[in-house]
Amino acid sequence: MQILAPRHVIQTHPTVEVLENTCVLIDQDRIVQVGTREELTHAFPQADMVELPHQALMPGLINCHTHAAMNLLRGAADDLALHDWLQTRIWPLEGELADGEFVYDGAVLAAAEMLLGGTTTFNDMYFYPEQTVQAALDVGARVVAGITVIEFPTRYAAEPRQYIELGLQARDKYRDEPTVHWAVAPHAPYTVSDETFAHLATLAEELDLPIHCHLHETASEVSDAVSRHGERPFERFERLGLINERLLVVHGVHLSDRELACMAKAGSSLVHCPSSNLKLASGLAPTAKALAAGVNVVVGTDGAASNNKLDLWEEGRLASLLAKGSSGDATVWPAHRLIQSWTVDAARALGLENHIGQIAPGFLADLITVNIDLHPHQLPIHNLVSKLAYSGAARDVQDVWVNGRQVVRAQQLQGAAAQLLPEILRKTQRVWQTRVEKVGR
Amino acid sequence: MQILAPRHVIQTHPTVEVLENTCVLIDQDRIVQVGTREELTHAFPQADMVELPHQALMPGLINCHTHAAMNLLRGAADDLALHDWLQTRIWPLEGELADGEFVYDGAVLAAAEMLLGGTTTFNDMYFYPEQTVQAALDVGARVVAGITVIEFPTRYAAEPRQYIELGLQARDKYRDEPTVHWAVAPHAPYTVSDETFAHLATLAEELDLPIHCHLHETASEVSDAVSRHGERPFERFERLGLINERLLVVHGVHLSDRELACMAKAGSSLVHCPSSNLKLASGLAPTAKALAAGVNVVVGTDGAASNNKLDLWEEGRLASLLAKGSSGDATVWPAHRLIQSWTVDAARALGLENHIGQIAPGFLADLITVNIDLHPHQLPIHNLVSKLAYSGAARDVQDVWVNGRQVVRAQQLQGAAAQLLPEILRKTQRVWQTRVEKVGR
Known part of the structure; x- marks a missing residue:
């Protein structure tokens, strides 16, 4: 059980809103509650706080x-x-x-x-x-x-x-x-x-x-x-x-x-x-x-x-x-x-509208954070929605949760994937590039 | 005097070519010679070697x-x-x-x-x-x-x-x-x-x-x-x-x-x-x-x-x-x-065709390196020219030289700019965002 405490939460439904002083409690695979820091820490004193002071939290x-x-x-x-x-x-x-x-x-x-x-x-x-x-x-x-x-x-x-x-x-x-x-x-x-x-x-x-x-x-x-x-x-x-x-x-x-x-x-x-x-x-x-x-x-x-x-x-x-x-x-x-x-x-x-795509109680915790801190390609942020839409970039993504499990932390894959990916990348260089070239000839 | 030794050099004129086993000697503000490692180290034994084994070198x-x-x-x-x-x-x-x-x-x-x-x-x-x-x-x-x-x-x-x-x-x-x-x-x-x-x-x-x-x-x-x-x-x-x-x-x-x-x-x-x-x-x-x-x-x-x-x-x-x-x-x-x-x-x-835009002797050393190493958004690289054109990204740029001076190293600004930029970024958050908002109202 974790309380995610980002600088902003992006609400996507029914309207897109940038929420301030908003935290998200996730437990197992799901978002349980969205509320202020005070509300969530009071209701779930045993939850771990995850401080995300330089990030916006949005659905994956x-x-x-x-x-x-x-x-x-x-x-x-x-x-x-x-x-x-x-x-x-x-x-x-x-x-x-x-x-x-x-x-x-x-x-x-x-x-x-x-x-x-x-x-x-x-x-x-x-x-x-x-x-x-x-x-x-x-x-x-x-x-x-x-x-x-x-x-x-x-x-x-x-x-x-x-x-x-x-x-x-x-x-x-x-x-x-x-x-x-x-x-x-x-x-x-x-x-x-x-x-x-x-x-x-x-x-x-x-x-x-x-x-x-x-x-x-x-x-x-x-x-x-x-x-x-x-x-x-x-x-x-x-x-x-x-x-x-x-x-x-x-x-x-x-x-x-x-x-x-x-x-x-x-x-x-x-x-x-x-x-x-x-x-x-x-x-x-x-x-x-x-x-x-x-x-x-x-x-x-x-x-x-x-x-x-x-x-x-x-x-x-x-x-x-x-x-x-x-x-x-x-x-x-x-x-x-x-x-x-x-x-x-x-x-x-995809017929998954009751499960993913929103930060709301009952939805699966498929979430990402976007770094909105001090980088010249980011600032100023007069309008966070515009920033995400028109200046957003893959490189700004910091953390990713899928089904409540954190799969990317500080831009790195977690768990077994952290070993798997380099193996496949090396194999791609060594094996697949050669195989494709051969067919190409 | 430095010899840059990247994995590839991108020639831009008269045709675009991906050169292998090619190094670039820069001295002061200029590219002095382009040749094999052996040629350049023999001709300029006093030059520093800059090893760039995971990078392509191209004009800025x-x-x-x-x-x-x-x-x-x-x-x-x-x-x-x-x-x-x-x-x-x-x-x-x-x-x-x-x-x-x-x-x-x-x-x-x-x-x-x-x-x-x-x-x-x-x-x-x-x-x-x-x-x-x-x-x-x-x-x-x-x-x-x-x-x-x-x-x-x-x-x-x-x-x-x-x-x-x-x-x-x-x-x-x-x-x-x-x-x-x-x-x-x-x-x-x-x-x-x-x-x-x-x-x-x-x-x-x-x-x-x-x-x-x-x-x-x-x-x-x-x-x-x-x-x-x-x-x-x-x-x-x-x-x-x-x-x-x-x-x-x-x-x-x-x-x-x-x-x-x-x-x-x-x-x-x-x-x-x-x-x-x-x-x-x-x-x-x-x-x-x-x-x-x-x-x-x-x-x-x-x-x-x-x-x-x-x-x-x-x-x-x-x-x-x-x-x-x-x-x-x-x-x-x-x-x-x-x-x-x-x-x-x-x-x-811009009327600068004799000065920038090419890696050739006599041209000013405005150069960049692009990381082409093990990242999933990069590989495979069947064709480096295509990779740069269609999958290139700002985040892949590692090093930058302007007029022979290295101004970006490992994705960071060098020298006084490394202090200046965070100051201006903080000022942007603190001062400019507020001023723009006020006018917007």
Whole structure:
């Protein structure tokens, strides 16, 4: 039982507020009470005081779209359009290299990068999700793992039913882990059949899982579908009953006003991945329109092969700036809304809105502190919400708790992860860089 | 006399190359020789070896547009369009607060933020340039100070001739400082008269100075000029003889194809400030077209009140990603070109191409090291140029030399700056935050 005593507490719901003289009592995995120092020390005299005089305390950030394993491919394919990137570089590399070992090692790097930067939860889609889950557990992050499905065979699975079966087995294996959650994750409309989508929609309903899928990432994805099948992928999703509150539309670069209205009405979420969309020249997602339409718009980094960072501070700032610049309205996606996109809104997208994303009694203690002390890139702080949104940086994150356990202290991973990470980093230099280079030749 | 022995040296001209087994001999203010360890230790046995086994050595980054003093206004005006931002927030704040003390303290914070992040030179425009120069000297950065001119009176000066006179006096005062350079810096077409522009064009010619001016930042700047005076500001600049190789067009969000061709032919530079343009909803500069037209396109952060960071890594990455995303061509502004935009191209824009921006004999030793060791946000490094361009971060900068003097060592300012910075940071918390708040009310 601990009383966290930061300089400020960031409230994220129902409005974003900077609270003064506010402490947070955590016990086991949960936030028990939020109150003044006097209230909490009086009510819980046996609790340990954790003094955080130079820090703001806020909920951990939530990354709504990752391919964690792809950290091993960071920088292996740059300055290429999506089609070339995928077909001439990424798929051949994955075909050669993406086995369970690759996924575990890459996911360790990704989870560590994210945790050290204040991202406590990531929503992942990749082969061998069991390995990603084990990496998240070993590093200390919360994960929403994808029961990932693609129509064609890979070394991971031969056909859709096997992908699903393997995902469900992994889900069973980790069912007692409180930091492991699941989604169904069909890859994309152009790689998954109607039959498989229908099956996954049913599965999501039965198991109460989010549906995590790339959709309308590029103009050619949409136009190819129209010319081949006479319908836009979004229309196909409507026909298949996939446009509902479980759905996370990843990318959604090319969505019509009608489609945005439809998403808003259905309660679907748009996962905006601006760096990846820009870097692969997919375009600019209509986030200003989506926000105006009432869509739940959240942020993801995508994988390190197309970003090339898993830095939600930079990604969220970019999302907000792009929404303003592309709409011509500087008031769009303001700082306080971005704080919500990173936390409560992201939790809602993942169906975890009653568990993470807020500092309130009963919520899980997924918390971070941001140093707001004497550094020239920080000061002055006229407005802490603005500071976090527009000048926030991964390097400012000091401490991280996931499910009540402190996993980062003074910018260092704690526990077994502190030994694991250097091992995987050395192996990355020694082994993975060479393997990737060989395939590249 | 020192031999710097990094793991890699980044060559920036004529092509970007990652050099192995390459050391750099610096003596006094200059790079004397680049060669193998064996060559240099044999030729200069008396030189000290500086082992940098986990670092890449590259030229310091060059920030082509700043208002350093405005670091004190970071976060004081967010989520506002340019007009409101300027007229309801920034000008009233500046009117009340922007004296010499404000400029010095703000510029100390800005120069420190930039130096610690690997930016060794900044091209500044602000009132009291003498104070900015003194701050740069005290912190250890190279500065191109603006002889800043605006038509209307401020507490700094009463009318254009006085702005110019004060700027020239400051230039005289610091004429023996090798890290202080000058530009003429008329604020913008909408705040400077033809007569003043003509005077400054002559002055720039006589003194061989760059011309640093905001131009075509917003659509309304252009349309207002057309409706009031019947010509676009760019056309006015043509008429006044300002479109030449000395000119840095800052922002240039709204430039026609003809204007870009004209800039390319004249050898003018475009200073792209993407964060500021997006945040103030000014729009997206046509950088892909500008690059294709042969314009020298470089990057600036603008001031901290509209960015809200002075981080050239993030700004350059954003510039490259935006060029790809807005043009639909993922090959535009590739990683190697960005390295040049930060260094050789920026030096050229400032007329310093024979002095900074390259690691080559005879160039001034403005150098930085980037840690490329075991951190999860860094590895793997399949391609060091890509790593620097797309995953580079201020936090990775370890050491900085300006004019041969080591001003940052192990991420800390050296010498008197190590005392000065904490003083100014404390004063910022204690004094400036309160003063800004008072005006804000």
